[in-house]
Amino acid sequence: MNEHEHDHMHPHTRLPEGACALVQGEYVPREQVEAVLTAVPARGAPPKGRGELRDQPPPTGSQHTTLPAERAAERQRRRWATQVVVADVLARRACAERGLRPPEAAPQGLRAVPEADVAGLGSIVAVVLAYSAAARVLLGHLEAHQAIPEEALWEYYVHNRDRFLTQDAMRRGVDPYGPSGGPLSEPAEPDFLPYEQVKAGIEGELRQAAGRRAFFSWLDLARADVVYAPGHEHPGDPSHPDHEHRH
Template sequence: MNPEHAALIEGEPLPRERVDSFLEAPYRGAGNCATSHNGPAPATRQNEPPSVARQRRRWATQVVLTDELARRACTQRGLKVPEEVSPASVLAVAETDVADLGSIVAAALAHSQAAQTLLAALEAEQTVPEAAVRDYYDRNQDRFLTPDALRRGVTPFDGAAPEDVLPYEDVREVISRELHRAAGRQAFFGWLDQSRAGVTYSHGHEHPGDPSHPDHEHRH
């Protein structure tokens, strides 16, 4: 394991000490069963299997790397780069965010104000056509049943009456915000995949899903 850096980003080192600092802080995120990132504090991890410890380090490297890449992207876009936060400020990550984003991105967004800033900028750049909003409404009528219809057990598949469904005008803004959010997340995923293409990892810091090492786990 390289004693100085966890990875090289376009030839520039990402200090290993940043990963170490992140690992030393208690992480209260939801994590997942594959790598147990919501495990106990470091002092109580001494007996964990070596494969779990290795995966934890690889996972932490990805969180710290995402923060660094986001800082660089914010600088390139002329966005104000927030002050670096302490690893101890990582907030609990909801299981739903882990399910929607994956534990790496969910934790990075909880840890990194730069990643949050970049995500907000990407979301603001998205355009959702009116036709897409209307199409979502028409294809998901079950999400817009009135409270009375829900109490009566009505479903769109049973032939809900027009009065059983909330009017499009009443829910249009909610749908638009949701689609903008989804489009922003997709843009963030695309940016992250492209940005990581120029990264070379030191031994022991590879991506946890990299099949070239024996502990790889495709769920991350």
């Protein structure tokens, strides 16, 4: 599961003035959403990627976009920012439940968000991890508890031979998958880094990927019972007319 798979069952529920969501009995103030919107300029971030907000609001005064489109984009941005804030609240609760060292009560700022993280995680999760120390602690905890079997490590080594050519083999143009009829030569075992030498790196990559999948699953389950104020629903929730559900 990932950030695009979410629950649509909650109807609009009237929340107290100033609250954007209700998370396990805790009202989340809208001020936190405003802080995220301030930290993430409309045209600069989140970077374009797999997330719901590929289309950012245009600059004020644009002659190429109608005002209704601008308003729709800004509404989506607010819903997106609400997801970031809600994920932080959920992550802080999850850390407490697991006995993890509690991070600061509330985020103090927003780290830079690498383009690679947006491509691999989606815009919401990438910014959640940049925004929320609790989310980073939880992700680290989940990664550390992923067991990667030896068979998976060997299979990765065998099926990704191009990643383990030696520098000399790459300079000679060795084809890691065998002769191709061109100037490339057929690889021999000395052309590859030994399995035992690269095993730890492979395990780290696979553990990171498994930890991320565990984080996605946790987030989807954890936010299933969140109740949102009107205007703060998930960006892909089809119950509001200008939703965006992109993959």
